Amino acid sequence: xxxxxxxxxxxxxxxxxxxxxxxxxxxxxxxxxxxxxxxxxxxxxxxxxxxxxxxxxxxxxxxxxxxxxxxxxxxxxxxxxxxxxxxxxxxxxxxxxxxxxxxxxxxxxxxxxxxxxxxxxxxxxxxxxxxxxxxxxxxxxxxxxxxxxxxxxxxxxxxxxxxxxxxxxxxxxxxxxxxxxxxxxxxxxxxxxxxxxxxx
Amino acid sequence: xxxxxxxxxxxxxxxxxxxxxxxxxxxxxxxxxxxxxxxxxxxxxxxxxxxxxxxxxxxxxxxxxxxxxxxxxxxxxxxxxxxxxxxxxxxxxxxxxxxxxxxxxxxxxxxxxxxxxxxxxxxxxxxxxxxxxxxxxxxxxxxxxxxxxxxxxxxxxxxxxxxxxxxxxxxxxxxxxxxxxxxxxxxxxxxxxxxxxxxxxxxxxxxxxxxxxxxxxxxxxx
Numbered sequence: 169x170x171x172x173x174x175x176x177x178x179x180x181x182x183x184x185x186x187x188x189x190x191x192x193x194x195x196x197x198x199x200x201x202x203x204x205x206x207x208x209x210x211x212x213x214x215x216x217x218x219x220x221x222x223x224x225x226x227x228x229x230x231x232x233x234x235x236x237x238x239x240x241x242x243x244x245x246x247x248x249x250x251x252x253x254x255x256x257x258x259x260x261x262x263x264x265x266x267x268x269x270x271x272x273x274x275x276x277x278x279x280x281x282x283x284x285x286x287x288x289x290x291x292x293x294x295x296x297x298x299x300x301x302x303x304x305x306x307x308x309x310x311x312x313x314x315x316x317x318x319x320x321x322x323x324x325x326x327x328x329x330x331x332x333x334x335x336x337x338x339x340x341x342x343x344x345x346x347x348x349x350x351x352x353x354x355x356x357x358x359x360x361x362x363x364x365x366x367x368x
Numbered sequence: 369x370x371x372x373x374x375x376x377x378x379x380x381x382x383x384x385x386x387x388x389x390x391x392x393x394x395x396x397x398x399x400x401x402x403x404x405x406x407x408x409x410x411x412x413x414x415x416x417x418x419x420x421x422x423x424x425x426x427x428x429x430x431x432x433x434x435x436x437x438x439x440x441x442x443x444x445x446x447x448x449x450x451x452x453x454x455x456x457x458x459x460x461x462x463x464x465x466x467x468x469x470x471x472x473x474x475x476x477x478x479x480x481x482x483x484x485x486x487x488x489x490x491x492x493x494x495x496x497x498x499x500x501x502x503x504x505x506x507x508x509x510x511x512x513x514x515x516x517x518x519x520x521x522x523x524x525x526x527x528x529x530x531x532x533x534x535x536x537x538x539x540x541x542x543x544x545x546x547x548x549x550x551x552x553x554x555x556x557x558x559x560x561x562x563x564x565x566x567x568x569x570x571x572x573x574x575x576x577x578x579x580x581x582x583x584x585x586x587x588x589x590x
Binding site: 216217218219220237238241242244246248249250251252253254255256257261265266268269270271 | 371372375376378379382383386387445446447448450451452453454455456457458462589590
């Protein structure tokens, strides 16, 4: 499904990783682990096509992602370090617009339900939320992305309390159970069983 | 694709409405610059009539520059730019929608208020329409060219100065044609030639700039 072939990543004069190859099949989870600065975020950015590797390529269903362009983008959800939310908009407005941009159709009720699962008031502006609540508002996107086959999540459990962490774990497990694939980074030893670990 | 473009325009307009200070600063800057010149050069009607079109166009150009820095910067800082780059619509369409939203917020108000401000320069009545039309054709070109510069300088230290150095020379033809159209009309020899050239520049910018902006953004995001 997702295949990384001989990836090398360089930042300035430093090589973060070299000759990295792996596959992520449907219904599987891959955790990318490693110390700070080892290249976890860079690897996720390469996997989603935001950054280019110095060598090697990423393939989706056998095709290089560069060739697939937006077709590949429609097949993935990427949630990075930054929440990707506009401070001036409400949580519901943010989620509805993000879903439209990602090509996911979601009704107003579905948006409110997704935010409700993460206990985020839909009509509250993002600027009035705490860091943890912002993170939860960003992750609410996952509740609307069941049909998107590939999830690439950078530190999805950061800044979350125990209940929100459990909910994210449940969503990730559910996605894998439906035949989706999830690649995520985390420092924490997540409670997700059957996860392959890639140490950088 | 159209749904994505509509969503971006709606989002950017909503953000502009809820953060009015950015829009107000650019508009007030335009009003003040245009209004200061008659106070500085004196009340000589002939002199005011001759400098009016140029002053209004230079003020419009500098005013549109004020908002350019934030065109992609805020999206870059909060992570929404990555979402746009990974969206279902081609990045060229996305940036086209963003440039249009930027023009609606930063360019269109100038077009609407310019004839009113031109009263201070005592321009003959038929010239107000030419002035508004030249700005209507020229300011979207400024937004498109400016967006290329904003994308290229995204995330750079001192990007604001670099942006000005990059785009101001590219603004010159628009300025010359825009102010020239009004001056030609004032001289009674018509400004149709300049207006048609501005329209041609607008078509060329609308066709080519989005792809240049998208390529520049991809480089900046890497």
